[in-house]
Amino acid sequence: MTTKRGESPEPSVPRSPAFSRKDLLDIESINEDDIRLVLDTAESMREINQRSIKKVPTLRGKLVANLFFENSTRTRFSFEIAERRLSADSIALSAAGTSVAKGETLLDTGKNLMAMGPDAIVIRHPRSGAPHLLARSLPCAIVNAGDGAHAHPTQALLDAFTIRRAKGTLAGLRVAICGDVSHSRVARSNVSLLTKMGAGVTLAGPATLLPAEIERTGARIVTRLEEAVDGADVIMILRVQKERGGGLGFPSDREYFEVFGLTPARRRLAKKDAIVMHPGPMNRGVEIDSAVADGPDSVILDQVENGVAVRMAVLYLLIGASGDE
Amino acid sequence: MGEAPGTYRKLRLLDAAGLGRAIARMAHEIVESEGGTDGFVLIGIRTRGVPLARRLAAEIERTEKVRVGVGLLDITLYRDDLSTVAASPVLKKTDIPFGVEGRTVVLCDDVLFTGRTVRAAMDAILDFGRPRKIILAVLMDRGRRELPIEAQFVGKRIATSASEIVSVTFRETDGIDDVWLLDRETPPRAARRAPRMPRAPRAPRLSVSAKSPKRRSKK
Numbered sequence: 212m213t214t215k216r217g218e219s220p221e222p223s224v225p226r227s228p229a230f231s232r233k234d235l236l237d238i239e240s241i242n243e244d245d246i247r248l249v250l251d252t253a254e255s256m257r258e259i260n261q262r263s264i265k266k267v268p269t270l271r272g273k274l275v276a277n278l279f280f281e282n283s284t285r286t287r288f289s290f291e292i293a294e295r296r297l298s299a300d301s302i303a304l305s306a307a308g309t310s311v312a313k314g315e316t317l318l319d320t321g322k323n324l325m326a327m328g329p330d331a332i333v334i335r336h337p338r339s340g341a342p343h344l345l346a347r348s349l350p351c352a353i354v355n356a357g358d359g360a361h362a363h364p365t366q367a368l369l370d371a372f373t374i375r376r377a378k379g380t381l382a383g384l385r386v387a388i389c390g391d392v393s394h395s396r397v398a399r400s401n402v403s404l405l406t407k408m409g410a411g412v413t414l415a416g417p418a419t420l421l422p423a424e425i426e427r428t429g430a431r432i433v434t435r436l437e438e439a440v441d442g443a444d445v446i447m448i449l450r451v452q453k454e455r456g457g458g459l460g461f462p463s464d465r466e467y468f469e470v471f472g473l474t475p476a477r478r479r480l481a482k483k484d485a486i487v488m489h490p491g492p493m494n495r496g497v498e499i500d501s502a503v504a505d506g507p508d509s510v511i512l513d514q515v516e517n518g519v520a521v522r523m524a525v526l527y528l529l530i531g532a533s534g535d536e
Numbered sequence: 537m538g539e540a541p542g543t544y545r546k547l548r549l550l551d552a553a554g555l556g557r558a559i560a561r562m563a564h565e566i567v568e569s570e571g572g573t574d575g576f577v578l579i580g581i582r583t584r585g586v587p588l589a590r591r592l593a594a595e596i597e598r599t600e601k602v603r604v605g606v607g608l609l610d611i612t613l614y615r616d617d618l619s620t621v622a623a624s625p626v627l628k629k630t631d632i633p634f635g636v637e638g639r640t641v642v643l644c645d646d647v648l649f650t651g652r653t654v655r656a657a658m659d660a661i662l663d664f665g666r667p668r669k670i671i672l673a674v675l676m677d678r679g680r681r682e683l684p685i686e687a688q689f690v691g692k693r694i695a696t697s698a699s700e701i702v703s704v705t706f707r708e709t710d711g712i713d714d715v716w717l718l719d720r721e722t723p724p725r726a727a728r729r730a731p732r733m734p735r736a737p738r739a740p741r742l743s744v745s746a747k748s749p750k751r752r753s754k755k
Contacts, residue, residue: 229623248626255610255627264663267613297613527613531624 230528234346234353237362238403246371246408252524253372253517259296260520270299273330273530278320279356280306280336285491285515286356286366290333293522299330299530321345330530334358352529360394360455366490367400369521371408373514374445377486382409387439387481388430389415390449390471390498391457393422397490398449402428415439416449417471419460436471443481447488448473448499464497474500478508486510543701543718549676549694552713558691559588562673563595565689566642573600575668576640579607581657582628584646587706588675592644607632614656630660637665642689646704648674651685676715678702 230245238246259267275294279287287303294301304324306312311320317336324332331352334342339359346353357363375381386405392398392414405412412430414421415438425432433439440446451457451467461467478487487499487509495501504511550558567573573596580589586608593604610628618624643657658670673689678696694717696702701718705711 252627255613255629258630259613262664267663268659269613269618272619527627528624531618532621533619 229532233529234342234355235364235525235529236342236346236353236355238364238367238400238407239362241364243407246368246404249368249521249524249528250372250375252528253368253520256296256523256527257517257520259523260516266296266298268298269527269531270294270297270330273299274328275299275301275331275333275526275530276324276327276329277301277303277356278324278332278334278336279303280311280317280334280341281357283335283356285518286335286363289515289518290354290356290365290522292519293526296519297523297526299526302329317341318344318348321349325349325351331526354525354529357396359396360399361396362400363396363490364400364404365518365522365525366397367404368525369514369518370397370401370447370488370490371404372521373488373510373517374410374486376513376517377510378444381405384410384444385442386410386412386445386447387415387436387443388412388447388449389436389439389473391420391451391460392416392425392449393420393460394452394455394457395449399428401447402430406430413439413443415471417460417467420457436473436477437480440473440477440480443485445486445488446473446478446481447490450490450492451494451497464494468497468500472496472498472500473503475502475506478503478506484508488514491515540701540703540718542721544721545716546700546719547717548715549702549717550692550715555675555691555713555715558675559591560595562675562689562691563592564599566592566671566673567596567600569688570640573602573604575638576642577605577607577634577636578642578644579609579632579636579657579661581643581645581653582608582610582630584704584706584709585609585644587708588646588673589642589644590708592642592673605634607634609657609660611653611656611660614660616652616656632664635665636661636667638668641667641670642673643670644673646675646706647702648672648677648685648687648690649680649702651681651683654685655683675704676702 230248232241259265277287277290291301329351331354332345333354333356334345335356336358339361341358342353342355355362355364371381378384388398388401402412406429413433414425414430415433415436418434421432485508487503489499489511493499493504495504570576578589578593580586589606593606596602596604608631610630612625612627641661645653654672661667661670672687674687675691677687677690677693680696699720703716703718705714707713
């Protein structure tokens with residue numbers, strides 16, 4: 212997407228830059244202005260989701276292909292709802308039941324799909340870097356809906372949106388991200404986004420679930436949950452990803468809960484008005500106590516609701532305009 | 537918006553006092569033709585339809601002692617030229633804090649030009665409900681419609697050429713109440729004193745303001 216000839220209907224206000232990228236692959240490749248633009252746009256989209264007719268004609272005639280090579284409920288539905296609310300046509304492809312099951316390579320699937328002329332491809336894939344591969348070889352917009360343990364940019368954006376709505380700002384906040392950090396693309400994208408926007412992030416988890424060279428992310432690293440949560444404005448609990456081997460980092464679920472589960476007592480170490488987040492799906496009684504998950508500070512369902520608005524914003528910014536020079 | 541790059545001020549159409557008088561008259565006309573203020577609401581199209589709507593509401597409140605609801609509408613998502621612009625325009629918030637069902641909606645904008653903005657605004661309003669009727673109030677009607685749309689209440693009408701721009705500024709948004717007719721700068725020798733006649737539109741310039749007819753659907 213180009214910034215040239217980006218028009219501003221309001222010359223009295225400094226022109227906001229257009230979204231600077233063709234794709235949304237990870238947080239590292241977008242800048243603070245892009246992030247702010249997505250969050251501000253999502254505010255407008257959120258208003259649409261509260262109308263009685265929750266649909267606008269903005270992406271009429273545009274085609275979005277959803278390629279989900281990995282299980283997903285929330286993210287897939289969220290993208291599909293976002294596409295429909297913007298009047299885009301959407302098609303869904305999952306690994307099972309398509310030629311992927313017959314051994315077609317990702318690139319071939321992408322190229323064949325491209326021949327049908329989608330304006331954007333939303334892709335979730337178990338391998339890190341899969342969306343980047345498509346982005347390099349296909350002319351349409353690629354949106355990463357989670358790739359391996361690498362990145363989940365729309366989740367980080369919707370988390371930031373949820374935090375900003377609750378706290379008014381991101382800069383200066385103390386955010387504790389706790390749990391299975393090593394398998395978490397959510398953690399990676401969130402650390403990247405929150406530090407970019409001036410929040411202070413503390414990562415906590417069992418030493419066995421903290422990846423090597425984690426210090427390079429710019430986050431503070433601790434191995435006790437209490438230390439991270441102490442005085443925090445935001446507590447983000449990560450899911451123990453058993454399907455990726457997260458369960459091998461500790462002896463038992465009960466043991467994990469004893470040491471790293473967010474209980475009401477541990478929650479009280481944070482600020483009084485702190486919010487509790489979880490990207491879902493939750494393992495209740497493992498990383499989080501139901502009393503906290505369903506408690507008054509929990510914004511977990513707000514995150515899901517905000518996901519639609521943020522994905523509408525991303526799609527609008529990527530394919531709303533022609534993108535031509 | 538003042539003087540846009542690549543344009544010069546040709547003629548002042550309204551000064552602050554004239555603008556105030558026009559709005560006061562429009563407010564009275566609206567109330568008179570609607571037979572009061574019962575069941576009607578004002579919705580301003582962002583950006584400069586909003587100060588117009590607020591001032592009409594203030595004038596109505598002053599004379600009728602009735603507070604009329606004012607809503608804000610961003611029509612970007614309903615534009616018919618979105619897929620032709622290079623970058624997605626920045627969205628501003630739509631805020632219509634009342635139901636439009638069964639109400640009389642007075643749609644307000646600063647300049648009526650092609651009518652495309654108003655078409656988009658009507659589609660947007662109908663997504664909020666089914667108003668009893670929609671009427672249109674604009675400060676300036678500059679002609680050159682591309683859709684069969686007319687305003688019921690107009691501050692001032694002026695015939696314009698395609699190259700001209702009607703620039704409305706409000707105290708609230710731009711620091712000054714003013715309405716100017718702008719025109720594109722012509723090459724130095726032929727410029728300024730040339731007789732006023734419609735010129736063929738020139739190739740769009742990158743620097744020309746948002747109200748340029750080539751680049752935006754209105755004004």
